[in-house]
Every structure is written in structure tokens, then in C-alpha cells.
Amino acid sequence: MSFLIGDGMTGGYGSADILHDCTIAVEKGEIAVIVGPNGAGKSTAMKAVFGMLPLRLGHVRLEGEDITALTPQARVAKGMAFVPQTQNVFTSLTVQENLEMGAYLRRDDIRGTMEQVFDLFPILGEKRRQPAGELSGGQRQQVAVGRALMTQPSVLMLDEPTAGVSPIVMDELFDRIIEVARTGIAILMVEQNARQALNIADRGYVLVQGENRYTDTGEALLANPDVRRSFLGG
Amino acid sequence: MVDILNALVLFSNFVLIPGLAYGAQLALGALGVTLIYAVLRFSNFAHGDLMAFGTMATILVTWWFQSMGISFGVLPTALLALPFGIAIAAVMSLFMDRAVYSFYRKKRAAPVTFVIASVGVMFILNGVVRLIIGPDDQRFADGERFIVRARDFEAWSGLSEGLALRSTQAITLVVAILIVIALFWFLNRTRMGKAMRAYSDNEDLALLSGIDPARVVMVTWIIAAALATIAGVLYGLDKSFKPFTYFQLLLPIFAAAIVGGIGNPVGAIAGGFVIAFSEVTVTYAYKRFLGHLLPENLAPDGLVQLLSTDYKFAVSFVILVVVLLFRPTGLFRGKVI
Numbered sequence: 001m002s003f004l005i006g007d008g009m010t011g012g013y014g015s016a017d018i019l020h021d022c023t024i025a026v027e028k029g030e031i032a033v034i035v036g037p038n039g040a041g042k043s044t045a046m047k048a049v050f051g052m053l054p055l056r057l058g059h060v061r062l063e064g065e066d067i068t069a070l071t072p073q074a075r076v077a078k079g080m081a082f083v084p085q086t087q088n089v090f091t092s093l094t095v096q097e098n099l100e101m102g103a104y105l106r107r108d109d110i111r112g113t114m115e116q117v118f119d120l121f122p123i124l125g126e127k128r129r130q131p132a133g134e135l136s137g138g139q140r141q142q143v144a145v146g147r148a149l150m151t152q153p154s155v156l157m158l159d160e161p162t163a164g165v166s167p168i169v170m171d172e173l174f175d176r177i178i179e180v181a182r183t184g185i186a187i188l189m190v191e192q193n194a195r196q197a198l199n200i201a202d203r204g205y206v207l208v209q210g211e212n213r214y215t216d217t218g219e220a221l222l223a224n225p226d227v228r229r230s231f232l233g234g
Numbered sequence: 235m236v237d238i239l240n241a242l243v244l245f246s247n248f249v250l251i252p253g254l255a256y257g258a259q260l261a262l263g264a265l266g267v268t269l270i271y272a273v274l275r276f277s278n279f280a281h282g283d284l285m286a287f288g289t290m291a292t293i294l295v296t297w298w299f300q301s302m303g304i305s306f307g308v309l310p311t312a313l314l315a316l317p318f319g320i321a322i323a324a325v326m327s328l329f330m331d332r333a334v335y336s337f338y339r340k341k342r343a344a345p346v347t348f349v350i351a352s353v354g355v356m357f358i359l360n361g362v363v364r365l366i367i368g369p370d371d372q373r374f375a376d377g378e379r380f381i382v383r384a385r386d387f388e389a390w391s392g393l394s395e396g397l398a399l400r401s402t403q404a405i406t407l408v409v410a411i412l413i414v415i416a417l418f419w420f421l422n423r424t425r426m427g428k429a430m431r432a433y434s435d436n437e438d439l440a441l442l443s444g445i446d447p448a449r450v451v452m453v454t455w456i457i458a459a460a461l462a463t464i465a466g467v468l469y470g471l472d473k474s475f476k477p478f479t480y481f482q483l484l485l486p487i488f489a490a491a492i493v494g495g496i497g498n499p500v501g502a503i504a505g506g507f508v509i510a511f512s513e514v515t516v517t518y519a520y521k522r523f524l525g526h527l528l529p530e531n532l533a534p535d536g537l538v539q540l541l542s543t544d545y546k547f548a549v550s551f552v553i554l555v556v557v558l559l560f561r562p563t564g565l566f567r568g569k570v571i
Contacts, residue, residue, distance in 0.1 A: 092434075101428060101445070
């Protein structure tokens with residue numbers, strides 16, 4: 001059984017379903033990537049796993065425990081961390097305050113975790129006293145990921161972490177994400193840059209119209225001629 | 235030289251000192267408005283009447299203290315009663331939040347709905363205050379009235395103009411400075427203060443970080459009630475307490491918050507002084523001031539008053555309009571919904 005699984009998720013915002021029997025799972029220390037065309041329900045699937053979408057059918061289980069009925073906040077307390085695609089930092093707060101707010105639920109000493117984040121993203125250490133709103137796009141994404149890591153989560157969920165950053169920054173961000181996964185954290189992410197994302201993925205999900213179309217290792221999906229033709233541009 | 239000194243003393247006595255005191259009172263009021271706006275995202279029209287309510291509570295406790303023979307020595311007894319007034323105003327604010335605003339928060343109502351609801355709360359508080367203490371003027375200042383008397387100053391300096399410093403003006407400035415330091419320390423250094431700023435900055439992300447919105451809202455109301463009561467008591471000590479005047483204070487307070495950039499605490503303080511000094515300088519009669527400075531044959535015949543004090547509210551209005559036209563985010567870049 002998977003560490004975190006959204007099993008047979010069906011649901012949507014109004015009367016029409018966006019997800020149809022969609023299953024997403026991720027193991028500890030693994031990177032799972034959700035790719036697919038625009039409007040395939042990638043972000044929606046992610047939100048469903050995090051409890052931001054009402055499910056009509058299906059379950060979400062974390063370490064075997066059914067968490068389908070929990071609010072997103074309660075899931076944070078259970079060790080899940082979510083980085084939204086936009087507005088994912090407190091722009092008027094300094095980098096350090098952003099990280100402190102990430103650890104709001106923790107009552108113990110957070111300095112160690114903060115040092116780990118600064119080791120992972122050295123630029124944040126340099127700019128710890130600067131308001132996050134003054135940073136570049138790539139640096140903001142680092143703040144956003146850092147904030148999420150402050151809870152010492154067991155699952156890190158990223159909604160298009162490389163949206164709007166340059167290719168160099170993207171490569172670097174992916175390197176950091178691999179590093180995070182190596183510490184034993186399960187990583188689930190939605191990506192627009194399908195080819196690069198599948199490159200680092202242990203497991204890939206290709207969604208089309210809210211359904212699982214292909215599910216395999218990242219390598220196998222990259223090698224699959226159908227997937228290449230339809231979703232990766234040849 | 236003596237003429238210049240006389241002019242300076244005159245100016246300090248009638249413009250600088252009253253302007254500083256009034257500015258500090260407005261700044262405290264505007265801080266409350268700006269805090270509510272930043273965290274709860276609406277303009278609280280009931281703030282003036284919350285000031286009146288808190289001040290009324292403080293006055294009642296002051297009278298009670300006085301009847302028991304408790305006094306604060308040279309300081310006004312009202313300062314002793316202030317914590318009780320704050321507590322009563324905080325309870326009232328939390329009650330109003332529970333009874334009115336929480337309903338709209340649950341429905342995720344638009345900000346304008348909250349504003350209209352706050353007008354309703356304003357009328358309720360308005361009525362409550364008049365029912366309890368009446369619509370008349372109340373003076374509740376006691377203790378030593380002056381720190382520096384005009385006559386003593388004249389005798390000491392040998393100038394023809396006197397400089398008076400009333401104890402209420404000094405108390406206003408000292409208390410305002412202490413409160414502002416405490417507020418900024420709270421917002422920038424404490425866990426709860428940072429959580430309030432985070433919640434104000436990005437509500438969704440604050441929820442994802444586990445910040446409890448109910449607590450943030452509660453603390454915000456308590457602080458706003460404290461700021462309103464302190465501002466109201468200082469104003470009442472300095473001038474007098476009259477419910478209608480407090481209702482009218484809403485305009486300069488909002489002007490101050492908006493001029494500084496609503497939602498920005500630094501802006502609220504700056505805005506308070508901008509509005510206060512504009513009002514005082516525009517409505518001051520410069521006849522004697524110029525009389526000291528100009529040669530005798532050029533001395534003005536008229537009062538040289540730009541605007542009668544009856545029109546002082548026009549000053550706030552004009553500044554408000556100019557700022558909204560040319561810099562809608564205010565001097566210090568507040569938020570715009």
C-alpha cells in the first residue's frame with residue numbers, strides 16, 4: 001500500500017465532475033509527477049488529495065489512515081505540506097518571517113529546521129531579512145518551498161513549482177527537489193514542463209480530462225511513443 | 235530677535251503643541267481603523283463610536299474611583315480607569331463580532347457588506363452611549379492641569395507671549411509614543427503579531443500554515459478596542475467627552491488612515507499628524523504671529539485666518555480627495571481591494 005494515495009477520486013466544484021475515478025499515489029522518498037494537457041485536471045487532482053475539493057467518490061489515505069474528511073489545515077497537522085502555484089509567499093514579511101510562519105504549528109525549537117532550509121537554499125540565508133516580495137521569481141519559489149518544509153512534513157505537494165521561472169532556475173529547483181526527496185519526504189508535484197519533470201520522476205501520471213491515461217515510471221513514460229507523440233511533442 | 239522668539243513661542247503655543255497632541259490622538263484612532271482594515275478587510279465605520287463607548291466606560295469607572303476617594307496623584311484618575319475601559323470596550327467588540335460580523339465572515343460576504351454592517355453597529359453603539367451617559371459634554375480630567383503655565387513662562391523668559399503646556403497634552407504624547415512602540419513590537423516580534431501580519435498579507439497561505447483565523451480575529455478586535463479607547467480617553471482628557479464629537483472624529487481618522495495608506499500602521503501615524511497639522515494650521519489666525527514678524531506698517535488688519543474653525547472638517551475632506559485622486563494607495567502604499 002502506498003504512503004499517500006488518492007484512490008478513485010471523483011468530484012468537482014459544482015454539479016459537474018472534474019475528476020473521474022482518478023488515482024494518484026506516492027511513496028516515501030519518491031517523486032511523483034502529474035502531467036497532462038491544459039484543463040486535464042492536474043491541479044484539481046492535487047487539490048483533491050489535499051482536501052481542497054469535495055469528493056463524491058473515492059478516498060484519500062495517508063499511511064493507511066483515511067483522511068478524506070479532514071480539512072486542509074488538519075492535513076497540515078498530519079504532516080502534509082502544500083505549495084500553491086501563485087501567491088505562495090507572504091510578500092510583506094521577511095524571508096525569515098515567512099519560514100517562521102511555515103512553522104507556526106510547531107512549538108519546539110525551529111532553528112535547526114531553518115538552518116536546513118538555508119543549507120538547501122543558500123540564497124535565502126543571505127536574504128533572510130529582506131521582504132519576500134522583493135525577491136526574484138525563482139527565489140520566491142525557494143521561499144515557498146522552504147516555508148512548506150518548515151513543518152517537517154512527510155509529504156510535500158508542489159503545484160507547478162517552475163511556472164514562470166527561467167530554464168536555468170528550473171533545473172536548479174528540480175535539483176533541490178531531488179535533494180528533498182532523498183531525505184525521505186514523499187513529493188507529489190504538478191508540472192507544465194512535462195519532459196523535464198518526468199526526467200526526475202520515479203512515477204508519472206498522465207491525466208486527460210480528469211482520468212488516468214498513462215501511469216508508469218518517469219523513464220517508461222518518456223520512452224512510450226504514444227505519450228511522446230501526444231503530450232511531449234514527439 | 236525678541237520678535238522672532240515671540241512669534242515662535244506663539245506658534246508653538248497655538249499650533250505646534252495642540253497639533254502634536256491632536257495628531258497623536260488621530261494617529262491612535264487611525265491605527266485601529268487600519269488594523270481592522272488590514273486583518274478583517276473592511277472599513278469599520280463604528281470605530282468613532284467604539285471610541286465613545288470605551289471612553290464612556292472609562293469615565294464611569296473614573297467616577298466610581300473618585301467616589302471611593304481613589305486618585306492618581308498629579309495624573310488624571312482616568313489613566314487608572316483606562317485598563318477597565320479597555321476591557322469593557324474589548325468585550326463589547328468581541329460581542330459585536332460574534333453577533334454581527336462573524337455571520338458575514340462565515341458567508342464570505344463582500345467587504346461592502348461588512349462596511350454597511352459596521353454602520354449598523356455604529357448606530358447601536360451610538361444609542362447605547364447616549365442611553366447610558368447622555369448626549370451632553372462631560373469633563374473628567376482631574377489632577378494637575380498644567381506642566382508649564384503661560385504666566386510662569388512669561389515671567390521666566392521675559393517674553394510678551396506665554397507658552398502653556400497642559401498635562402493632558404504631555405500625557406497624550408507620552409502615552410501615544412508608548413502605545414505605538416508596544417504595538418510595533420507586538421506586530422514585528424511576537425508570534426501572534428507576525429501571524430496577524432501573515433493573515434493580513436495572504437489569508438489562504440496563512441490557513442495553509444496552520445494559523446488559526448478565529449484567534450487572529452479575536453486579538454485584532456481586542457487591540458482595536460484598546461487603541462480606540464486610549465485614543466478616545468486622551469481626546470476626552472485633552473478637550474472634553476461628547477458622543478457626537480466622537481462620531482464626527484470618524485472623518486479625520488479615516489482621512490488619516492487613507493492619507494497614510496490604509497492597512498499600513500506607519501502610514502496611519504504619519505496620516506494622523508498630516509491631518510492634525512493641516513487642520514490646525516489652516517484654521518489658525520495668524521494676525522499676532524505676523525504682527526511680531528512684520529514691520530509695524532505692514533502688520534495685517536484682519537485675522538489672517540485661512541478658514542474658520544467651523545470648516546475644519548473641510549480640511550480632512552480636501553486632503554482625502556487630493557490623495558485619492560493623485561495617490562490612491564496613500565503616502566506609504568497601503569492596500570487596495
